[in-house]
Amino acid sequence: MNYVLGIDGGGSKTLCILMDENREIRGRGYGGCSNYHLVGEQKAFLAMETALEKATENLNKIEIKALGIGLAGVSRPQDFQVIQNWVKELQSSEKLPIKWSLLSGNIVISHDALIALVGGAAKAIGILVNAGTGSIIFGRNKRGEVKRVGGWGHLLGDEGSAYTIAIRGMKAALKGFDGSGEKTLLSAYFQQHLSLASLEDLVKTIYQKEWGVSEIASLAPLIDQVAVAGDLAAQKILEQTVNELVEGTKIVKKTLFSESEIIEIVTSGSVWQSQYPIRARFQALLEQHSPQIRVIQPRHEPAYGAALLALQTFNPLA
Template identity: 55%
Template sequence: MSYVLGIDGGGSKTVCVLMDDLYQVLGRGEAGPSNYQSIGREATFQSIQSAIQNAFEAAIIKNTVKIDAICLGLAGVGRAADIELVKDLVKELQNSKLPIVWALQSANIVICNDALIALVGGIGQPVGIVVAAGTGSIVFGRNNQGHTKRVGGWGYILGDEGSAYKIAIAGMNAALKSDDGREISTSLVGGLKHHLDLESIEDLVEVIYRRGWGVKKIAALAPIVDLAAASGDIVANIIIDDAVKELVKATSTVIDAIFNSDSVLEVVTTGSVWRGRCKIHERFAASLIKKFPKVKVIFPRHEPAYGAGLLALQTTQN
């Protein structure tokens, strides 16, 4: 029996799953964030170690386990220097007091970005496309030949089209333009005033600038736009349609780059944007399928940490 660890490390939390070679999850643990670009090396190590420890504490097997492979899919990991740093973290893990007998070879250590494990977990295999639209956005694909293509993921200043952040910014912008008289009337004015307890929509200036709201707080306003669109607001629906167009364009770019236009493939959608009430998922699927009739748009079958476990298991079967 082979045992592996799959780790999903992001900006808000770290998830670890302990899996066997029958694809069963024997234990699952969570810990704090592990994007070392934002929290540093030591905090990242502590989160990964804690997630592994918590997975073993939750496991249905209590004896010491031999780990044959590990996959770490971490946000912010893309450059060669990032991969070398994570390799050092794995070495440090092997010298820690975890209840593990490590049997790792270099070929059984997989270090990748979180988009790949979201793809593999979401679809159940390493072929297809993931369209992630949460606080930020990125589209990532991998074909049968192992060729990959990434579009977006450049952050809230340089990119993230179709993300909750960009939807929220567009909503606030539209509300202020409406109040100015530059745009048609929109319920976004009232929606934002009610949600933020503002006397006037002009008070958005104080909320956003003086209170120093960051990306996540701003992105959390996207559901106001979603609700307005679901209620039939014209301006909100234009914002949602623009987000759909950007996500379809990014996905189309990936398909054109590494797949044939008539390929039969699955596109998995992940992130908070897809859970809205305004049928953004249906709009995206309809628009993409119109261009690529053999594409199937799905919600994730498994979580990203499970995808990391599958990638780890793959190294033990080669």
């Protein structure tokens, strides 16, 4: 039996999946953050090694024939060089109860959007529409061509993300408060939710407590709640989110696919969990644009996608 490893290295955790050639998962293991831009090379490597160790523990010396790694924040040649060095180190690690038998063609290093697409679609073709704390729209066609829209981070353009929804919600609340925008329930909801004496104190809460991107993004469900309660300003924000995700998806589709192809659109991320019908609106607008589109939930997680990419190196995917 041939085995491969798939690794999803993110900012908060690292997941490693051990998969056999029949796509059966034979082991799973977690490690900490493996984004070395955030925690430094040593810690990041250790997180990855730990994930591998846990995914392969209690196994006899099985033979690993391929390795797929997807990492957030990996795009420059320098980044790939770092990861390639890690792969060498992993191959000589004494902590791992595995036997390596990798050719250079059996090592796939990619960014996090590709493994999320491949895991979500269970193949390396389609469009990923990720709308979580951040957002990105990423597609790949059967010729291997790729196209990306957005994903420029919270400051430069994560349209569709929970962060952007939260920021727009707070802006709308303050505009309702100072009279430069329409009156909105958001003002009262933010004041209450954050226990503010006055909405003006929102500024102090956000800046002086030095809220990070994920703390701010965590306020997005409040806008959802207010939209469902019938508030127009909140609904407008979520409709704008839907439109931005739809427009981005159309561009990726047009760049990579023909009119007649059936295309799967994988939706991933917390924004799709809203009470407000973001997903239904997204689907309706896209189907109206092109009846060949199928909006689907992710079939598998990104680490599974990384393992599929590894498998593909000696066993081309259908």
